[in-house]
Amino acid sequence: MTGTRDLTIRRAEPADAKRLTELLTDAFLISRVGNWLIPGIGVRRHVYLRYFDIFVRHGLAHGLMDVTDDLTGVAIWLPRDHDTPGPQDYDQQLAEATGTWADRFRALDKTFDEQHPHEVFHHHLLFLGVLPSDQSRGIGSALLAHHHAYLDAEGIPAYLEASMPRNRDLYMRNAYTARDAFNLPDDGPPLWPMWRDPQVTQPSPREDDIRS
Numbered sequence: 001m002t003g004t005r006d007l008t009i010r011r012a013e014p015a016d017a018k019r020l021t022e023l024l025t026d027a028f029l030i031s032r033v034g035n036w037l038i039p040g041i042g043v044r045r046h047v048y049l050r051y052f053d054i055f056v057r058h059g060l061a062h063g064l065m066d067v068t069d070d071l072t073g074v075a076i077w078l079p080r081d082h083d084t085p086g087p088q089d090y091d092q093q094l095a096e097a098t099g100t101w102a103d104r105f106r107a108l109d110k111t112f113d114e115q116h117p118h119e120v121f122h123h124h125l126l127f128l129g130v131l132p133s134d135q136s137r138g139i140g141s142a143l144l145a146h147h148h149a150y151l152d153a154e155g156i157p158a159y160l161e162a163s164m165p166r167n168r169d170l171y172m173r174n175a176y177t178a179r180d181a182f183n184l185p186d187d188g189p190p191l192w193p194m195w196r197d198p199q200v201t202q203p204s205p206r207e208d209d210i211r212s
Contacts, residue, residue, distance in 0.1 A: 007139065009146045012065035012074065017056050019071045024052040027129030032189035033163050037104050050097035051105070055126060058087040063126070066143050073130040073139035077147055080159075081121045107185050115182055115193050117159060123151060125160035144174050151198055158196040168192045175199055 012020060025048040028034060029041065038044040059065045059076040066075045078084070087093060098105045116124075130139045151158055160176070162168040168178055176194040183190050 007073075007142045008069035009066050009143060010069055012060060012067045014060055016067060016071060017053070017060060020065075020067065020074050021049060021053045021056050023071065023074055023131055024056070024127055024129045025049050026132055028052075028127075030132075031163060033108075033184070033191070036184055036186075036188045037108065038101050047098050047101060051094075052127075054087050054090070054093050054097060059126070064123070064147070066146055068139060068143070072134040073128075073143050075128045075143040075147060076126045077158075078124045078126050079121070080116075080124045081118070111182065111184055112161060115161070117193075117195070120157060122157040122159050123147070125158060128160075140170065141174070144171075148174065148196075148199070151196075152200070155198045157198060160194050162192040162194055163189070168194065171196075 025045060029045055029048060034041075034044055034048075038047055055076060056065075059078070062078070064077040064079070066077070067073065094105055094109075095102045128140055128143060148158070150156075158176075160171065162171055162178070171194050172178060174196070176196040179193045179195065181190040181192050
């Protein structure tokens, strides 16, 4: 697929795992959610490298991971219904990855789970990350369009949580509807749950229809 930078988008491979873990760490390192999770940015990066490794490995095994061929952007999509399991031995993995910050991450997971719709099968955009040096160049939009084409063809809705108004507005431009914002505990930052119904593309008119 091509975008504003003639991007090539492909499915992630196991050999990409380390680079993608670093990509997500750097993409999400500076944020209000990150400040809420771990105040110190140096400690945060150390923890994030272990934390995102959990989801990169899970996405490779059980999800749909789209990446740009130059590994400047990644999207992790998880097919979800009411009983879809998460990463294997997640509680143990989370505790080992986050150490003394585990309670914060558990509170984050609990809040997300309370907001997540479970009634309808959908694809959950778990993470969409772009390297900071390559942001605002159309990479995120290209990754979204790539997977949305599949969702629309299959009639599958999508769900995500946006952590900043800028991201929320990007998703709204891609046919998502923002629901009421919720806040993380202890005066944490707001997040916006967002839902996208599959879009129906009108077929092009046939030549004889145009002439009639």
